[in-house]
Amino acid sequence: MQGTSNDRNIPLPIQREVRQRCGFGCVVCGFPLYEYDHIKGWANVHEHVAEDITLLCDLHHREVTSGLLPRDKIVEANKSPYNLRSGISKPLQLHFEGDLCEIHIGGNYFTTLMSGDYTESIPIIVDGIPLIAFILQDGHLLLNVNLFDEFNQLVLRIVNNQLFYSISPWDIQIVGKTLTIREKARKMLIRMTFEPPNKVIIDKGRFLCNGVEILVDSDQILVTNNNILIRGSSSVNCHGGLIIGPTSKPIGGFMSLQGVNRYLGDSKASLAWAKTVKEEF
Ligand SMILES: [Zn+2]
Structure with a gap:
């Protein structure tokens, strides 16, 4: 070119x-x-x-x-x-600290004052897999993220503040504090901004896990499997947020969805539906 x-x-x-x-x-x-x-x-x-x-x-x-x-x-x-x-990138160390953490997803705020070791703040968890979470461990505030593609393959992982990604997506970019992953042109998988010492903002995203699809836009979270919308909510000291499927241990969350129908190997229907909501997806 x-x-x-x-x-x-x-x-x-x-x-x-x-x-x-x-x-x-x-x-x-x-x-x-x-x-x-x-x-x-x-x-x-x-x-x-x-x-x-x-x-x-x-x-x-x-x-x-x-x-x-x-x-x-x-x-x-x-x-x-x-x-x-x-096949995967070298890790990038993120610098989070303190005992108060904030995760903003689609205009919804999850704020948690972590009290004591192994306290967790998990805004989204599917079948026991935290898609995004902060955990306090040995006095350290640690971000953890599991991001899957539509083949249920991990494309981005943040393990205790260490970020690394698979090279399989179409495009991955970190500009300033913002990470963007695109599946193809004009098809964003995630846009996540790191605001150390204690905040993460996701204003675009498509969380996929075990046939569950959660679309994030600037002002909403949408579970496309059952058309549940979460808008303008603010949770404080609620260790779990959106909990879908079983978890190995009980988590107090503000929304627990059980028996959610899953897309089995074909997300065409969900994508068609999503298109009617926002063009970017
Ligand atoms: Zn180098």
Whole structure:
């Protein structure tokens, strides 16, 4: 793909092409925070050609510009990016702390004052799998997320503040504090903003798990399986939020849904229905 010359800003479609080719991480080490690097040097080429641009984390970018890491090594890594070989990204450490946590999902607020070790705040849990949760452990506030695709495969995991993702989605990007994963053009799987020390905001999302589909928009949470909408709610010190299916231990939540019909291997009906709600999905 050809870009324009004399403009240092790389056109967005070219950036995406580079991200996909490089496995959404530094080609040397797989780290999810990176810069776009013209392999032949911007000063030499003055054009944006996707094949000639690669991804480098801050460390490896500095090493290359200072000459400590030979350019040849980058050319080599670019041919076989780290994340493409491993299938998952290197972890990114998130910095959450304190004993008060807030999770905002689709304009609904879940606020919990964590009192004592192993206190949990779980806004969404399906069949005992917390899709998003904070836990207080050894005095540390730890974010945990399990995000699945429609094949019930994990695409994003945050395990005790360590974030990593599979390279299978169409596009993954962390810009500033916001992580966006897209299944395809104009089809967003999640947009999640990290607000350390104690807050996470999800204003777009499609949580999928075991045939349950939960769509999140800026002002609502919708369980498409049974058309239940949650809007404008605010829970304080309610350790569970939306609880679907059985849990191994009892959780006090503000909405527990049992006997929810599941989509079995085909979410066409739910997607068609979702389309009538918001175009983005
Ligand atoms: Zn690196």
